[in-house]
Amino acid sequence: MDKRIPTGSASLQQGCNQCSLSKLCIPIAVSSDDIGKLEEIIKQGRILDRGEQAFEQHAPFTSCFAVRSGAIKTYTLSEEGEEQVTGFYLPGEVIGLDSVSMDYYSCSASALERTIICEIPLEKLESLASKLPTLQHHFFQLMSKEIQGSRQLTMLLSKNTAEERIASLLLSLSTRFSRRRLSGTEFRLPMPRSDIGNFLGLAVETVSRVFTRFQNQGMITVKGRDVTIHNLDALREMLKHETQCLKSPESATSA
Amino acid sequence: MDKRIPTGSASLQQGCNQCSLSKLCIPIAVSSDDIGKLEEIIKQGRILDRGEQAFEQHAPFTSCFAVRSGAIKTYTLSEEGEEQVTGFYLPGEVIGLDSVSMDYYSCSASALERTIICEIPLEKLESLASKLPTLQHHFFQLMSKEIQGSRQLTMLLSKNTAEERIASLLLSLSTRFSRRRLSGTEFRLPMPRSDIGNFLGLAVETVSRVFTRFQNQGMITVKGRDVTIHNLDALREMLKHETQCLKSPESATSA
DNA sequence: CGTACAGTTGAGGAGATTCAATCATCGTGG
DNA sequence: CCACGATGATTGAATCTCCTCAACTGTACG
Numbered sequence: 106m107d108k109r110i111p112t113g114s115a116s117l118q119q120g121c122n123q124c125s126l127s128k129l130c131i132p133i134a135v136s137s138d139d140i141g142k143l144e145e146i147i148k149q150g151r152i153l154d155r156g157e158q159a160f161e162q163h164a165p166f167t168s169c170f171a172v173r174s175g176a177i178k179t180y181t182l183s184e185e186g187e188e189q190v191t192g193f194y195l196p197g198e199v200i201g202l203d204s205v206s207m208d209y210y211s212c213s214a215s216a217l218e219r220t221i222i223c224e225i226p227l228e229k230l231e232s233l234a235s236k237l238p239t240l241q242h243h244f245f246q247l248m249s250k251e252i253q254g255s256r257q258l259t260m261l262l263s264k265n266t267a268e269e270r271i272a273s274l275l276l277s278l279s280t281r282f283s284r285r286r287l288s289g290t291e292f293r294l295p296m297p298r299s300d301i302g303n304f305l306g307l308a309v310e311t312v313s314r315v316f317t318r319f320q321n322q323g324m325i326t327v328k329g330r331d332v333t334i335h336n337l338d339a340l341r342e343m344l345k346h347e348t349q350c351l352k353s354p355e356s357a358t359s360a
Numbered sequence: 361m362d363k364r365i366p367t368g369s370a371s372l373q374q375g376c377n378q379c380s381l382s383k384l385c386i387p388i389a390v391s392s393d394d395i396g397k398l399e400e401i402i403k404q405g406r407i408l409d410r411g412e413q414a415f416e417q418h419a420p421f422t423s424c425f426a427v428r429s430g431a432i433k434t435y436t437l438s439e440e441g442e443e444q445v446t447g448f449y450l451p452g453e454v455i456g457l458d459s460v461s462m463d464y465y466s467c468s469a470s471a472l473e474r475t476i477i478c479e480i481p482l483e484k485l486e487s488l489a490s491k492l493p494t495l496q497h498h499f500f501q502l503m504s505k506e507i508q509g510s511r512q513l514t515m516l517l518s519k520n521t522a523e524e525r526i527a528s529l530l531l532s533l534s535t536r537f538s539r540r541r542l543s544g545t546e547f548r549l550p551m552p553r554s555d556i557g558n559f560l561g562l563a564v565e566t567v568s569r570v571f572t573r574f575q576n577q578g579m580i581t582v583k584g585r586d587v588t589i590h591n592l593d594a595l596r597e598m599l600k601h602e603t604q605c606l607k608s609p610e611s612a613t614s615a
Numbered sequence: 616c617g618t619a620c621a622g623t624t625g626a627g628g629a630g631a632t633t634c635a636a637t638c639a640t641c642g643t644g645g
Numbered sequence: 646c647c648a649c650g651a652t653g654a655t656t657g658a659a660t661c662t663c664c665t666c667a668a669c670t671g672t673a674c675g
Contacts, residue, residue, distance in 0.1 A: 248461075255511055256466075263561030304518075309653090311630095314656080329640075554621080565663090
């Protein structure tokens with residue numbers, strides 16, 4: 106993890122410029138002069154325990170949230186209470202962008218583990234963005250990437266087999282861990298199999314079967330939620346004939 | 361390149377305020393005082409013949425486009441030249457939003473029939489949006505809706521059966537035709553079965569079979585590309601247990 | 616009028632789901 | 646500290662949906 110930043114309460118109050126994720130998060134395109142203004146509108150460091158919600162579907166929309174540590178899943182509930190996972194979000198990624206057009210949140214967001222988030226009130230952000238063109242531009246980009254990512258997911262689900270979907274998710278996670286200077290080949294899945302299956306449109310059993318199949322082929326080792334990828338290229342090979350799946354290296358949003 | 365010929369009643373040179381789609385398109389939230397400024401940056405009325413492209417994947421990104429008449433499909437090509445349809449766009453809807461974050465278009469857009477589009481140069485739009493908060497707000501909303509729509513499509517493809525997917529597409533088209541004050545129960549599909557199948561992740565044969573199955577159940581009548589919906593509620597019923605699929609009534613983007 | 620192309624229909628097969636049982640893991644309370 | 650229950654994960658067998666391959670029909674257009 107981070108060497109300098111402990112998970113104590115002191116780090117929660119730190120500004121965006123001290124945040125190790127500032128390269129990934131909102132302020133990336135904002136000059137350090139302007140970060141001060143940004144910090145004024147962002148509420149730092151709210152802690153969510155496992156299962157706690159950042160926001161709830163149908164609640165009045167006010168803010169997006171940046172994930173500082175931990176992991177978030179977003180999901181919708183049908184009228185019968187059936188859950189549909191719409192994305193997983195890791196540190197440096199922003200949740201709630203899909204609700205910007207709405208009066209109410211279009212999905213719920215809950216913590217997959219102990220998670221720290223920063224609140225970004227959208228109304229204030231919009232007025233600030235009017236004054237800071239680079240911020241406006243960056244926010245447009247963030248949303249556009251979200252569209253991109255969602256499109257790629259759509260393509261993944263519309264055409265690809267179970268093995269390709271899982272491979273794509275593993276690669277996406279690998280890329281996103283790497284971006285945070287963590288190991289891209291050895292990491293712990295923040296989510297249970299059921300959420301993976303739900304997200305990828307597969308039965309839990311299928312997820313499990315594919316994992317063991319990959320393991321038998323020597324591509325990975327899976328033990329519970331701990332994953333070791335032995336052959337990154339073999340996973341990439343499975344998606345070669347596709348138009349790039351889930352997250353590209355430079356993308357900084359969900360999955 | 362640009363062929364700008366007036367077509368009788370609805371001149372291509374007409375401004376956004378004369379355009380019958382202004383309620384759907386970009387200017388919806390802009391005061392009539394400001395529409396003038398908007399018109400200055402928008403290039404009106406480029407005509408595309410069937411098969412012609414509005415923009416091509418990997419070309420330098422410059423503009424989004426609003427569909428004025430006709431129909432557009434967006435698609436990506438894999439390295440092997442395999443096509444993946446990512447959306448269908450009808451008059452009043454905006455294409456290219458997913459490329460705003462990129463230097464190059466992330467997909468191609470081609471006309472499914474003779475189509476008229478208005479070009480929206482993004483750089484100019486961004487600087488104008490800085491001066492017009494309502495425009496900025498509206499553009500944020502447009503993009504957010506695009507995310508929304510893409511998410512809903514993802515859910516559709518991840519969980520639903522062939523019948524549910526087709527039903528969802530039919531309802532989406534119905535809703536979008538209605539919004540333009542056209543019949544929501546009797547319309548002509550702008551796209552061939554192959555594009556429908558490609559878009560929904562189904563084989564052409566499956567699309568065909570589902571259409572005839574619906575027809576045998578008395579829900580619709582299909583003759584080539586002409587569709588008549590006899591029982592709108594029956595279609596809705598198929599999706600009732602889902603979290604609202606494809607396009608919601610107030611959404612104004614793709615599908 | 617014949618050639619493409621779009622659309623329909625049928626038979627067979629592959630992949631994923633469902634149902635069911637078993638095993639593993641973890642937090643909790645006795 | 647261990648036992649227990651609960652939840653998560655794995656594995657097997659049967660079923661089903663949709664895809665593939667193939668043949669055929671309809672339609673538009675030269």
